[in-house]
Amino acid sequence: MNTRSRCAGALGFASSAIALAMASPVLANTSEVELAPETFELAASGDASIDQLPMDDTVALAPQTGPAAPAAAPPSQPAPKPVDLRIVSSQFVDVPVAGDARSLARYAGRVDGYLEVRGSYYGGPSNLKLKLRPEYTWGKTSNGEIGLIPNNTALFRPEGKGDFDLSASLEYQWASGATFEIGKINLLDISGALPIVASDGHYGFQNLGIALPPTAVVPNTLTGAMLTVPKGKMIYRAWVFDPDSQYQRTGFETAFESGVAFMAAAARRTTINRLPGVVNLAIVGSTRDTFAQDILPRALTPPPQPIGTFGNESGEVAMQLSFYQFLKMHPQARGKGWGILARFQASNGDPTFLDYSGYFGISGNPGYRPQDRFGLAYFHYSLTDELVDDIAFRLPIEDENGVEAFYTYQFAEGLGLTANVQVIDSAVAFRDTGVIVGARLTAGF
Structure with a gap:
């Protein structure tokens, strides 16, 4: 495996959805998501999937000239399915x-299955x-060919x-909406479910x-x-986990041998001009006594110590603010709109x-075709100075930044074609700024 692919392949597993964990892990066609001021709070609580969230049905009313009619009862939510299976392929x-990078076209794909079995299926x-x-x-x-x-x-x-x-897990949900x-x-x-x-x-x-910002933690x-606990306009979360990657592991091989990692976060739902939003603060860290090898x-x-200086500290902590x-919400398409992300x-x-990183941009649904999606964002990542200095003799490294733009044309429910362009100024100092264009065909059912 060449240096470029090694860099991209492993760096991906420094990723985390901590700053994005405001929504329940559902896989829906996100171009079909409808949103209301309650969306972020309920989604974060795990109380409902995105396509079950209540909408803001506020309308302008003319002056009443007669007795007020009794308010219609809100539609009841369908009972959850005992077994739910979804498949998405791109x-x-x-x-x-x-x-x-060599101007070579590459083809690849991915398929994910999402199977949920409730206790009621077997009498629980x-x-x-x-x-x-x-x-x-x-x-x-093409990962690693440019950045x-x-x-x-x-x-x-x-x-x-x-x-x-x-991956396999058990989830319990209380009547309050809290989940474990x-x-x-x-x-x-988690990142895929965030509006x-x-x-x-x-x-x-x-x-x-x-999409899934690396944290290196x-x-x-x-x-x-x-543990996720909704309380009014707030959502509180606490995680405890093994800091080692569990990809292609059962989860028991490492057994916290590198230490214990944690996350504590609080998110607050915001409303600006009656439009929904959320601000989230998270603290994440671990007790590991060396870098994430x-x-x-x-x-x-x-290089090993004492030649190198990076990795001689114990414990790590990072702060994230998002x-x-x-x-804008489109009145002609309930729940559709666009907004900012930071x-x-x-x-x-x-x-x-990684010592600091960030992004900002816009994304959402265009008014002329609210079933479609678009996005434009800038990102920036900086490696820790001690690490940069230690490897400078063989690989000069600087900050990496770039811009991505995409547009998804939705042919039908569950079927969309996305055009994507990325301009990347690589962290590898001797690489020129690169541009990569691509297409993605996604089907979900």
């Missing part, structure tokens, strides 16, 4: 058109749910790993720096426990190999 074609409580999540990829990826951050979220893999993985989940969990599901960003590799933004697939690309591995706010993260550095 096919990708992309080609670098500028920069140092309906608020207990078993989740099974298989995933499979195929083909050739260190993978430009295709759906296709990134750790170094030396295969194409198939299976334990097991092996893929965080892509405005709504990116999980199949839908929305494609670059990992926006939390792996994309983890083993642990997650399983997610740092080999090309970035520092903000998502709708600026995120910033900073860590204490060593042993975390």
